[in-house]
Amino acid sequence: MKNIQITEAAELLKKGELVAIPTETVYGLAANAFDEKAVKRIFSVKQRPTTSPLILHSYSLETINTFVKKMPPVAYALAKAFWPGPLTLVVSKKKRVPSILSAGLPTIGVRIPSHPVVRALLAKLPFPLAAPSANPFGYISPTRAQHVREQLEGKVAYIIDAGATEQGLESTIVGFQEEQPILYRRGALPQEEIEKITGPITYLAPTNKKESAQIAPGRTAQHYAPRTPMLFGDPQTLQKEHPNKKIGAINFYRPLPGLPLENQIVLSANQSLQEAAQKFFAALHQMDKKKIDLIIAPIFPDNHLGKTLNERVRRAVHSK
Ligand code: TXA
Ligand code: MG
Numbered sequence: 001m002k003n004i005q006i007t008e009a010a011e012l013l014k015k016g017e018l019v020a021i022p023t024e025t026v027y028g029l030a031a032n033a034f035d036e037k038a039v040k041r042i043f044s045v046k047q048r049p050t051t052s053p054l055i056l057h058s059y060s061l062e063t064i065n066t067f068v069k070k071m072p073p074v075a076y077a078l079a080k081a082f083w084p085g086p087l088t089l090v091v092s093k094k095k096r097v098p099s100i101l102s103a104g105l106p107t108i109g110v111r112i113p114s115h116p117v118v119r120a121l122l123a124k125l126p127f128p129l130a131a132p133s134a135n136p137f138g139y140i141s142p143t144r145a146q147h148v149r150e151q152l153e154g155k156v157a158y159i160i161d162a163g164a165t166e167q168g169l170e171s172t173i174v175g176f177q178e179e180q181p182i183l184y185r186r187g188a189l190p191q192e193e194i195e196k197i198t199g200p201i202t203y204l205a206p207t208n209k210k211e212s213a214q215i216a217p218g219r220t221a222q223h224y225a226p227r228t229p230m231l232f233g234d235p236q237t238l239q240k241e242h243p244n245k246k247i248g249a250i251n252f253y254r255p256l257p258g259l260p261l262e263n264q265i266v267l268s269a270n271q272s273l274q275e276a277a278q279k280f281f282a283a284l285h286q287m288d289k290k291k292i293d294l295i296i297a298p299i300f301p302d303n304h305l306g307k308t309l310n311e312r313v314r315r316a317v318h319s320k
């Protein structure tokens with residue numbers, strides 16, 4: 001079954017079509033990275049501004065070296081430690097990489113994914129895949145093929161269904177300034193893991209300031225947002241502050257007293273941050289489908305994947 005899906009997806013990608021692909025982080029909306037027409041369609045299907053660069057997905061370090069100009073030594077050390085896996089490195093690009101991919105920047109984000117289906121697909125292709133997350137710009141990332149169908153059915157040639165993704169959060173992005181690593185986006189690979197290789201690194205926190213946003217685009221403070229208004233903090237306090245609202249609660253490990261259980265999701269009864277991360281976006285998708293006035297989300301322990309989760313929660317919060 002999967003082999004047929006992979007063969008069909010490869011044929012469509014070779015013809016310049018868009019295909020939704022599973023990765024270990026989230027589902028991606030993929031096209032031949034060297035087919036500018038196909039890449040333009042990624043931007044239009046996602047309604048994504050062309051100022052927001054895409055990540056290149058490649059099979060091996062060898063192929064990456066054909067479109068990357070220079071990787072600082074510490075980038076190689078990170079690649080060796082974590083590829084294939086949920087880490088994106090932003091490094092200088094060769095001229096042959098179309099500038100539409102990098103939004104005109106001299107750098108390109110690259111990663112070698114570990115998901116067996118995307119690896120089998122890349123092995124069949126003579127080109128890397130450009131793939132942002134397969135969601136409309138600004139909406140919640142998809143962690144199941146069903147999420148992609150709900151948002152993009154009819155707009156892509158094919159959706160490979162490989163079940164729920166393992167990590168559930170996007171890749172961690174590391175860029176370099178004067179060869180020093182900088183954390184551009186928290187993600188599925190915790191900062192603590194990266195620091196075992198690099199030593200302490202700086203995090204460029206999300207911002208709405210234009211100058212900083214240009215260094216590493218895609219870091220606007222609000223992002224990943226459900227359509228239902230959302231708040232985060234101490235759940236019981238939030239519940240008390242909104243007595244007249246129909247509330248849906250996303251909880252870390254136990255339900256909130258006094259709220260119907262059908263409007264609640266518990267992410268990990270045994271307090272595993274890994275499990276909470278895996279289920280978090282699916283919980284947002286599920287809550288956003290309920291007829292509720294307000295989603296409330298918890299604050300996670302502020303370490304490892306908890307840091308990434310807290311950032312995703314903050315970025316999903318908005319008022320209407
Ligand atoms: O896990 C992931 O990374 C998923 C899967 C599909 O691989 N992809 C993903 O792509 O999350 P996307 O497009 O949703 O997010 C890519 C982020 C954006 O915030 C973008 O601004 C940043 O990567 N980025 C890409 N190239 C960059 C560059 N040259 N400099 C700075 N940031 C870059
Ligand atoms: Mg995205």
